[in-house]
Amino acid sequence: MINKQITINECRSDQLLLNLEEETSSLHILLNKNSYLNLGLLNFQKGQKNKIEIDVLESSELELALADFSLGSTSLELKINLKEKGARASLKLATLSRHKDEKKFNIFFNHLAPKTYAEMDNYGVARHESKLIFSGANEIINGAIKSKTSQKAKIIVFDPLASGKANPYLNIYENDVMASHAAVVGKLSEDHLFYLMSRGLNIEEAKKLITYGYLMPIAQYFKDVDLKAKITLSIEEQL
């Protein structure tokens, strides 16, 4: 088991790319005051068990993109603590589970100070007989006034034996805040499939086009051009 600690110094702006398949099983990141981190997390190969905790201090900002197209079961626990006033964090996640994989993503945003901001968008596709779970909670403690938190979790269940669960929780202990959440788990829209098929695409082609469009936007959150291409290729191959 490998533990890694990364610190972003005060007033620094950094960009980091981490491959989760490289045996990093526990990671702690600290963003000091007024810093910025663009963090890309990737997994293309085998499933992993990872634990990541990120502390965001005053007026610093975390932009996190996570692309998991690994083979095998994966478990990720991600905890983001917005510890001081003005701390901000956003997460975009895209994942695909296949065969008999079980992929579980437990994601927590903790608002521990006033005027903190968090936004989470999770997109997943569950194929074959796999199971995909998005769970976790956004919590705003008493005293974290004027904080904003939002969660979106969407899973397309591609095949009859696949399953998806989206369990986002909001734990709100303060009145003067804004909080929202949305969770959607379902099959591909029949209306969308009909529309594409009415233009000549067969059902497999229509499903692939929709799913590709669903997962592809994650690529734009990675700055590296070669990496964008690798993500695109990975999605195409797996569909």
Added chain:
Amino acid sequence: MDILKISNLHVSVENKEILKNVTLTLKSNETVAFLGPNGHGKSTLLQALMGNPRYQITKGEVYLNEENLLAMSVDQRAKAGLFLGMQYPSEVSGVVNADFLRAALNVRREKPLSLFEFYTLLNQSYQKMKMPFELANRFLNEGFSGGEKKRNEILQMTLLNPKFVMLDEIDSGLDIDAMNIVAEVIKEEQAKGRGFLIVSHYARLYNMIHLNKAIVMVNGKVVVEGGQEIIKKIDETGYEWIKTELGIEIEKEDTSMNEISLGFCAAKDIARDDK
């Protein structure tokens, strides 16, 4: 000449019979105006012909030339030459308009179009429809105005080269300039020999294109066939004359509410003040 022959067609939706014994023959090179009060089966016929699984065909036959249309899947019907310009085109988030059109074109070809060929063709189509090319890079119909969605349907029709075109209220949501553009394009496509079945409530579009025939559907049946005079009569006096002159009672559109359920995803416990 291509022929679409509909014989004794009965169609149900959720076990309720909507179309009752519809018989109609459409020929390429002909344009038929398709009128009737709301909720009497016009869209049902178009959707059922296209193969929408929500519509169950309980009886009857449809042949496209010698081929049994009802035995074909939706995409096979499209490739056989049927096109439906929908009343409410779907918004498909994540699917880029251009990617979708390229896929739809390439499934009809042995050798896929090169990127250059495709973008040249697409650019010409957008210019013809007087639509900004940037719409090609947006998600399919997402965020499009009502008029843009309808023009996008016509754009797809011009690219996909169908034998028969069914247009479901293509004029709704169009301003007068957009209507002129759509009418011009329809006339161009009519000149190429395509057959048209066009649903509209208003004479305006019909007056701008060539018409061979008009039919009126009431209570799930075709009750009147004729020419331009039918459209003029309906435009001026509505559908009341169907009852007075033909003795056909026009059933009221079913506007009963669906069962709905209101739920909450968050709740706040409020302490009672019993003082």
